[in-house]
Amino acid sequence: MRKILAIILGLMLSGPALALEPFTISDIRVEGLQRVSEGTVFNYLPLDAGDTLNTSGMQSAIRELYRTGFFDSIDFLREGDILVIRIQERPSIANISLEGNKAIKEDDLRRVLADIGLAEGEVFDPQALDRIQQELVAQYYSQGRYAVSVDTRTTNLDRNRIRIAIVVDEGKTAKIRHINVTGNTLFTDEEIRTEFESGIPPFWKFWAKDDDYTREKLSGDLEKVRSYYQDRGYIDANVESTQVSISPDKRNIYITANVTEGELFHINEIQVTGDLVVDEATLRRLIVTEEGAVFSRKNMEQSVDNITALLSNIGYAFANVNPIPQIDRDNLTVDINYYVDPGKRVYIRRIVFEGNVGTKDEVLRREMRQMEGAWFSQAAIDRSKVRLQRLSYFDTVELETPPVPGTDDQVDVVVSVVERPAGSFSVGLGYSEIQGLIYSLSIQQDNFLGSGNRVGAAVSSSDIISSFNFTYENPYWTDEGVSRGFYVRYSEYDRGAANISTYTSSEAAAGMNFGAPLTEIDYVRAGVGVRSTDINIGRFVFDSEIPDPEDPDDTICFPDLNENDICFESYYVPIDGDPLSNSLDHNGDGVLSADEREFDVYDLTLSWSRDSRNHFLNPTMGSVQRLSLEASGPGSSREYYKLFYRYAKYIPLTRNGLTFSFHGDVGYGDAYDDYDNTSLATVQDTELPDGAQCLQEEVIGLDTGLPFFEHFYGGGVRDIRGFDDNTLGPKDPFCRAVGGDFKVSGGVELAVPTPFTQGSGSRIALFIDVGNVYENVDAFDADLLRASAGLSVTWQAPVGPIIMNFAVPLIEKDGDRTESIQFSFGSTF
Structure with a gap:
């Protein structure tokens, strides 16, 4: 309006000066310019020197100048034959x-x-x-x-x-206080609103924003009402009207949706027509709708997706499958014609990598499952992205398939990555209740010189273990994906401080391993190595000197579960105080000839894994299986083997992260040498001494099978939660855990979406754990299983992963060491 008034005013002001008669312009002068140049004015002005100016020409010129939007007012004046344009610019x-x-x-x-x-x-x-x-x-x-x-x-x-x-x-977002569905007789309000984004959250879900009203969210929910009915055969179902009422203070929203349900329709006939580049029988197998069944829009759309996916995997990148339903309302039936238009078959011209500043192209290219010159395959594109995302040196991976200009049957694959620092020098600090403070220093390069090879060295120290290790791995030692790696490590381990029967060990090891993919999700590994372990038999804390085995009146004292001394008279055991000494040399009278022994072992390892999880840290679907064999080769100080199997399955319950999972673990080991235990020392009295309170059935007097330093152990923050680390299973006569040759455990979890931290790798889970460790398979007894339930919180914090468990034992026995709260954390700086 201001612009129109300005034009009228300009015409009125300029009118008297020029209304008398037309004249020929000898020159044009512009006045009042500040920022706009004269050239800009002349560029838009439809007049020039020598033109004859009349009233209509003047009005047209003024309109053109106003149309630029640069000016607040424009006056045309005449000084002789000179046209003067007086302008006021907009600010x-x-x-x-x-x-x-x-x-x-x-x-x-x-x-x-x-x-x-x-x-x-x-x-x-x-x-x-x-x-x-x-x-x-x-x-x-x-x-x-x-x-x-x-x-x-x-x-x-x-x-x-x-x-x-x-x-x-901005004010506050209006809150939904009530949603009412009317007209529904076939389904309840609760059934219809099952997948609504809008709603009133329960009181405990204080962080949720389900009750925040938005127009887009309501529109989506109303579409879900139609979908709910149409997925169940009610094609004509519709939300006829919606009333949204708002309170006078504009804070509360009340919604009413009026539904018409219609009649139930069945499928009469299914046809597949169009350009069938794949035989009809194959396409029909992909159709999940069936003749005679209740019509379902969801199944019809799934059939379209299935056919489209098949075509896109054989080169038809732009295939279009159009379902055409023919509705017979008299007979309440539907004929569906799936019309297939595959388009042209498309192949890949070139694969281009962007953003890989430090990483060589070949490192990315070897992960690609889509090849240059091959037919386009959406499955290969998707799998390529997953494989690239699994590399540890990229933050983000995006794949695009732009068409090649000038063609309709070629596309390029553009892979855009954002690199993260693949090398790190870190000083680590962590804590766990079993290890205390954990210090570490490491140098790690996951992408050494951009080659994708991994090189690392680390030292760490805690209350129970000190270690050094060096590793190197080439994941593509061959072009076929065979990996080769080397390792060297040294560690010193105080088993007594880890709740394991009293001894310390030091170990030096070196080895080589190989790996090879069998399929996209199956992988095998094999390795060889050599390991030298020094075992130093520890002793319990005594109040007096070590008793004389020949003096029955001597007294020996051991700490009980509360760290108070319990002293026993006339009770003789070997001077190491537990039955694990059967893996060491003894002399004829059953007394240890020395406290320290060295074991040389030639390690042989073989493993198979199948991993279809969608995420390594926080999976919501898929499964993982691992089967591994560890064995000591012929010529080792002890000859034994260990088998371990794990299976875990993740089932999404909702789209927002609610996930149910279950897992099971079985470990078994035994010796295969001809080691003779018949002359080894044993506990003379199999009954527990007074004060040593643990389950009689779990006390062993003679260890057989695996050497004790290879036993399985149970309990802890990452194992059977709610029980202290390494405390479950076989015990010595003084209730200290000694581990066993057989372990079984399992559990279920319900991972709930974490408030405020979606996508961060953090999770909250309700769990039930069951399991135990046994002396051997023959000793398995279901009555000896332990169980716990509780809440586990895992947070990928800036200071490192934090795990906290709140657990309550469901099944526990005398002498079990339980913990209601368990936690551990680690960080790098």
Whole structure:
């Protein structure tokens, strides 16, 4: 309106000067310009020297100049034969300030302002400011913020400039207080609202925003009502009307949806027509709708997806499958014709990698399952992305398939990656209740010189273990994906401090391993190595000297579960105080000839794994299986083998992360040498001494099978939770865990979506764990199983992964060491 009034005013003011008679322009002079150049004016002005100016030409010229949006007023004056154009420019925008906008990010809002011409340095257009005010109000309304107010203020500055302030009071999001569905007789309100995003969350779900009202969310929910009915055969079901009422204070929303259900329809006939580049029988096998069945829109769409996926995997990247339902309302039946238009078959011209500054192209290319020159395959594209995401040196991986210009049967694959630092020098600090403070120093390079090879060295120290290790692995030692790695390690381990019967060990080892993929999800590994282990038999804490075996009156004292001394008279055991000594040399009278022994072992390892999980840290679907064999080769100080199998399955229950999972673990080991235990020392009295309170059935007097330093152990923050680390299973006569040759455990979990941290790798899970360790398979007794239940919290915090368990034993026995709270954390700086 201001612009129109200015044009009229300009015509009125210029009219008297030029209305007398037309004249020929000898020259044109422009007055009043500040920022706009004369050249810009002449560029838009449809007049030039020598033109004859009349009233209609003047009006047309004024309109053209106003149309530029640069000017507030324009006057045409005549001085003789000179045309004088007197102009007043619109002010320029010196500054735009934004206040109060939290729901809409400032960067997004400034982009919108710039798109309509409201940006610093631009010419100010009052109409644009009015538009943005109205648009902001509409945008906040769509978010359910009906109490919003948007105030725009302008301040004139010197040099014909203006300052704009946009002040937003967003108000609170209106909350949904009630959703009522009317007209439904076939299904209850609760059934229809099962998958609604809108709703009233339970009181304990305080972080949820289900009750926040937005127009888009309501529209999506109403579509879900139609889908719910149509997926169950009610094709004509519809939401006829929706009433949304808002309270006077604009804080509460009440929704009523009126439903018409219609009649139930069945499928009469199914046809597949079009350009069938795949035989019809194959396509029909992909159709999940069946003749005679109740019509389901969901099944019809799934059939379309199945056929489209098949075609896209054999090169038809732009295939279109159009389901055409023919509805017979008289007979309540539907004929469905799946019309197939495959389009042209497409092949890959080139694969291009972007963003890999330090990583060689060949490292990415060897993970690709889509090949150059091959037919397009969506499955190969998707699998390539998964394999690239599994590499540890990329933050993000994106794949695009732009068409090749000038062709309709070629596309390129553009792989865009964002590298993360593959090398690290880290000083680590961690804590666990069993190890205490854990210190570590490591140098790790997962992408050595951009080759994808892994090189690392680390040292660590805690209350129970000190270690050093060096590793190297080439994951593509051959072009077929065979890996080769080497390792060297040394460790010192205080088993007594780890709740294991009293001894310490030091171990040096070196070896080589190989791996090879069998399929996309199956992998095998094999390795050989040599290991030298020194065992130092420890002793319990005594109040007096070691008793004389020949003096029955001597007294020996051991700490009980509360760290108080329990002293026993006339009770003789070997001087190591537990039955694990049967793996060491003894002399004829059963007394140890020395406290330290060395075992040399030639390690042989073989493993198979199948992993179809969608995520390594926090999976929500898929499964993982691992079967491994560890054995000592012929010529080792002890000859034995260990088998271990694990299976875990993850089942998504909802789309927002609610996941049910279960797992089972079995470990078994035994010796295969001809080691003779018949002359070894045994406990003379098989009954427990007074004060040593643990389950009689789990006390062993003679260890056989695996050497004790290879036993399985149970309990702990990552094992059978709620029980102290390594304390379950066989015990010595003084209730200290000694481990066993057979372990069985399992459990179920219900992982719930974590509030505030979706996508961070953190998780909260309700769990039940069951399991135990046994002396051997023959000793297995279901009555000896332990069980616990509780809540586990895993948080991928900036300081490292934190695990905290809150557990309650469901099945426990005398002498068990339980823990209600268990936690561990680690960090790198």
